[in-house]
Amino acid sequence: MNLMEFSEDQVKKAIKNGQITISVIGLGRIGLPTAVLFAESGANVIGVDIDPKLIELLKDGKNELDEPSLDELIKKNIKNGKLKISLDLKFTIKNSQVIIICVPTSINKNHSANYSIIKKVIEDLSGIIIPNQIIIIESTISPGMVENYMIPVLERGSKLKCGKDFFIASCPERANPGNIIKTFKNTPRIIGGITQKCTNIASAIYSSVIDSEIIKTTNPKTANAVKLTENIFRDINIALMNELAILYEKLEINIFDVIKASSTKWNFIPHYPGPGVGGSCLPVNPYYLIDEAKKVGYELNLILMAREINEQMPEHIVQLIGKSLEIAKKSIKNSNICILGLSYKPDIKDIQLSPAISIINKLKHLEAKIRLFDPYFKNQNILDIKVNSSLENAVKDADCLVIVTKHKLISNINLQNIQKLTKSPLIIVDGRKTFNSENLPNKTIYQCVGCPLIIS
């Protein structure tokens, strides 16, 4: 079967009728929903991963992601045979018309891009792919990596010609973890193929699972530039708010009042300061582009500066902790400091590159007595500290509470009740503007990032 000879309508029909087999490589936070939704659309899907434990789990219809409605979709599609799970890349590829790559990319300790996993996949594929296949890259990569690395490697290994014998397109994931199934379907997707026909066919494939717009762009590198530009936009704007937050603390201005009022201007959209940014995208994607720029002798100074500011925020939080304790004539050393929230964003179970990690490490170094609480990580060991199983236990006799993640359960905390458990005064360093400063109980020292210090 040669999809490139199909019309877009024929592609959609073939998927619906179960005539197309799609392999999804990498069954993590992006690949798993992708595989499941294509199975739902009618395609035969084979999900492949290198982790035998994950494969066993999935074959049983289970998964470790905490995503609404994902569990039931996996169970259903495993049971009805639309979704198969495999460790065998070669077998999977030989039986597919479409190959979707969803493996993670990251950065090395020196902040250079780490593409080792996806490079391994491309090398492996170069010896396996068969004529007329279309490869679609969802993984986040530098613009040009498809054109300058993947195509040469695939052509060399397969002896096939890209754009004639096989095809490649980028369709970068735009997932919103925590609500991934819904946002996968509702968010427009960007597709850039190596030829116009390839872009059209890849768009037809995704139109089976995306209810929203599909934007056909110029080529793979443009699609990848879109993904990085979006995330850099967020990183820069959060950095701006972090830089302003530190200034407005000094000027005794509440940055949240400023953001609220600024948001009424037609050309402003709000971003918020915090203890730093985390997750698998914002802290790493900017470095992919910084790296790529270096190769052509160009320094992305603004983007680098934004990274510096956001990476420095955990240190700022630690400084706020120190200053707040000092008011009560205490120091970080030997104080009971309770970190509330570990995830990098609210109401998901994900600690990847969360600022909580840096804050905990810094507090350890300063010899604080650290307690952790996060409803998503109860009883787990995080940096050799066991996460408390109850909020009450975590805050008992605490000298300082530090809000890192505004999980619902944390923002619903009743400070009047909590105050009875902690030491007095109640000291809160709030990275997320969790509490209304007008409702603080008496004898509270409240330092929210970007706000004047409040002593009630």
Place this chain on the structure above:
Amino acid sequence: MNLMEFSEDQVKKAIKNGQITISVIGLGRIGLPTAVLFAESGANVIGVDIDPKLIELLKDGKNELDEPSLDELIKKNIKNGKLKISLDLKFTIKNSQVIIICVPTSINKNHSANYSIIKKVIEDLSGIIIPNQIIIIESTISPGMVENYMIPVLERGSKLKCGKDFFIASCPERANPGNIIKTFKNTPRIIGGITQKCTNIASAIYSSVIDSEIIKTTNPKTANAVKLTENIFRDINIALMNELAILYEKLEINIFDVIKASSTKWNFIPHYPGPGVGGSCLPVNPYYLIDEAKKVGYELNLILMAREINEQMPEHIVQLIGKSLEIAKKSIKNSNICILGLSYKPDIKDIQLSPAISIINKLKHLEAKIRLFDPYFKNQNILDIKVNSSLENAVKDADCLVIVTKHKLISNINLQNIQKLTKSPLIIVDGRKTFNSENLPNKTIYQCVGCPLIIS
């Protein structure tokens, strides 16, 4: 009359019934529309300025701003006596209940804030104000300037107590030049007074002229922080696009394709690269906050970096001109270079801090033969060069056209016709993505900022 004893409804009624006199200090691009609209609302308005020529012009019902519907509003309100124009600050103030300050602020050559005009106004007022007056600052100033400078100066000079004998609020202008009357009425305004009552009364005053929301904020410094934050947000985001534009030129990616596709993400809003930013706000407002931060020992590195990038764009345009000419084996020296558009934004007559100025100065230094065309500046002298009266004359025998401002008339240029007048090949350096690269005539070298070079 003591406005502070009025309810908000009483204030509105008193304005409508012509019982309130408002003086507006500074009759430029902000003060004039403010004065006119308050006169329209029923208030008696006295506009005051130090420029005798401007006063004479306005008394005749004329003005030099190119703003839709402003002319007729001035004529009408001068004629019916609602708007008076005066050189006499003392007389004006003695007869007003409300004083609105709309004088310009700017920066010095070393980029420090230049508040000389507004400081002079405040000093003058300190000897003139009478009890129960409310002073409203529309001028853009640093957060804290009302609290730390204006109030002490006014109290010292007047022997009156702020918050008791007289009142002060910030209501920073949020004008959109080019459509100022309409946007003045339709744009929400931020008001922060020195007391809650003062905020309420100032809000009531503005509700007579603003059809949109009025946001009451904490205090004057918060209102001023809002104004600076909004403009810095724009400056940073334009800088980001400028930084990416230079990279994407090198990677042969079209940044306008990237921005278009990125704009389909729920949390992205588009900004565009260009030859640099101009006008009285973006190039100067960031320095007000940078200055203020320095006073408290803090460096706003991200904001400074954005300024550097935006200020460097005219140089980048000149480099693009040089490279494009080089392809045709020409150099900037002695080439006929035609600058199209001088205003800092399209379809207004305003060259304040426009990037055109830097570009022209740089080209002069490189000994180019410079021609200028801008429909709003025909026959005027700009940097000792007379602006051409016709587009055709300006482009005749030009070696290179440089688009700085996308005035409608310029974006409607027919390149096929223009090509017959210029030297061959037609070389265009486009700072504003004015032309569709697919419709270029043959023998054209087209270098748009942020895009791959096109030779057709």
